[in-house]
Amino acid sequence: MPERRRAYLDWNATARVRPEVVAAMVEAMAVPGNPSSIHREGRAARSLVEAARRRLAERLAVASDRLIFTSGGTEANHLALLGFPGPRLVSTIEHPSVLAADSEAARVPVDVEGRLDLAAFARLLAERRPAIASVMLANNETGVIQPVVEAGQLAHAVGCLLHVDAVQAFGKLPFTLPDLGADLLTVSAHKLGGPPGVGALVLREGLDPIPLQRGGGQEQRRRAGTENLPGIVGFAAASGIETDWHRIRALRDRLEAGARAVRPDAVVAGAAADRLPNTTCLLTPGLDASTQLMALDLAGVAVSSGSACFSGKVGPSHVLAAMGIPPERARCAIRISLGWATEDADIDLFLAAYAALPHRRGVTET
Known part of the structure; x- marks a missing residue:
C-alpha cells in the first residue's frame, strides 16, 4: 500500500x-x-x-x-x-x-x-x-x-x-x-x-x-x-542554485487567503510588513499551537510553532511578545514555511487539514 x-x-x-x-x-x-x-x-x-x-x-x-x-x-x-x-x-x-x-x-x-x-x-x-x-x-x-x-x-x-x-x-x-x-x-x-x-x-x-x-x-x-x-x-x-520565489510567494499567498477564508478570525503576524516570500506566522484564536501541530501532523502536514532551535521552550514566542501580542494569543501561533520543492498539492493538504481543526477553545489561558 x-x-x-x-x-x-x-x-x-x-x-x-x-x-x-x-x-x-x-x-x-x-x-x-x-x-x-x-x-x-x-x-x-x-x-x-x-x-x-x-x-x-x-x-x-x-x-x-x-x-x-x-x-x-x-x-x-x-x-x-x-x-x-x-x-x-x-x-x-x-x-x-x-x-x-x-x-x-x-x-x-x-x-x-x-x-x-x-x-x-x-x-x-x-x-x-x-x-x-x-x-x-x-x-x-x-x-x-x-x-x-x-x-x-x-x-x-x-x-x-x-x-x-x-x-x-x-x-x-x-x-x-x-x-x-x-x-x-x-x-x-x-x-x-x-x-x-x-x-x-x-x-x-x-x-x-x-x-x-x-x-x-x-x-x-x-x-x-x-x-x-x-x-x-x-x-x-x-x-549557486536559483529558486523561483515568485512561485513560492504565490503559494504562500494562496495558503494565507485560504486559511482566512476557513477561519476569518485567523491573523498573520507581520502581514503589513515586507516579509520573506515563503513564511507565514498564523495565529488561530482559541486553538493552542500544540493542538494544531499534533492534528496537522496526524493529517500529514509538518509545521512548527517557531524556531526549531528553541522548540523546547515553554510559553509563547519571544518574537511575538516583542511585537506586543498577548501571551494567550501568541500561544495560538504556528509557523508555516515553504521551499523549493513545495507544490500546490502541499497547500491543498494544509488547507484541508487546517479546515478540519476543531472549532473550539484550546488551553490558551494563563
Whole structure:
C-alpha cells in the first residue's frame, strides 16, 4: 500500500537538501585528504575548500579571505558577537543564538509588525555606545524583513559595528555584504537546500574577531578545527542554485487567503510588513499551537510553532511578545514555511487539514 502523501512545510527549520548538493558532497567524500595536510591528497582537499570559499565569497561580493567557515549559524553568530570586546546591542526578535551570546546585551524594541524601532535603536546607540550591534535581516518566525541598511548607517555614525544574521534570508533575498552596509554577516547552508552543520561568518576588510576555538591553524587561525569538506562543498553548491520565489510567494499567498477564508478570525503576524516570500506566522484564536501541530501532523502536514532551535521552550514566542501580542494569543501561533520543492498539492493538504481543526477553545489561558 503506497505511503500517504505528506506536506513538509517547515523549511525555515531545515530545507530539503538539493539533489545537486548531494551529488557534489558524494564526490567530495571520495577525497581522502585532510585540507591541512601538505601531501597530494591534502592539497586536493584544500583545493575543494578554497574553490567553495571563492564561490560563496563571490556571491556575497567579498574577497575570499573574508569568509570563515563554521559549524553553522549559531557558531558564526557567537564568533561575531563574542569576537569583539565591549558592550553589545541586539534587537528583541533575534535568533536565540544571538540572544544567548550575551544575555546582558541591551535590547532594541520592534513595532507591532515586528520591524526594528529605528528611533529606539538610535537612542540606545547614543546611550550605551556599544562596540557591536546585531540586527537580523529577516526574522525566522514571522519572515519580517528588517531595515538593516538604515541600522548600519546609525551604528556607524557612532563608531559601532553592525552584525547581520542573514541565515534565514540567504538564498531567499538578493543581497551582498556591501549592499547591506554590514560589517559582519552570518549565513548557513541548511536553510537553502544545503547540508546541516556548516555555515560562515563574513567580514568586511580590516576586521578580525578574537577566535573562540583555538588549537589549530585552520581558517587563517580564526577558527580551529578540521574543515567539514563535504559540508563546505555542499554549501557552495546550494548557493549557486536559483529558486523561483515568485512561485513560492504565490503559494504562500494562496495558503494565507485560504486559511482566512476557513477561519476569518485567523491573523498573520507581520502581514503589513515586507516579509520573506515563503513564511507565514498564523495565529488561530482559541486553538493552542500544540493542538494544531499534533492534528496537522496526524493529517500529514509538518509545521512548527517557531524556531526549531528553541522548540523546547515553554510559553509563547519571544518574537511575538516583542511585537506586543498577548501571551494567550501568541500561544495560538504556528509557523508555516515553504521551499523549493513545495507544490500546490502541499497547500491543498494544509488547507484541508487546517479546515478540519476543531472549532473550539484550546488551553490558551494563563
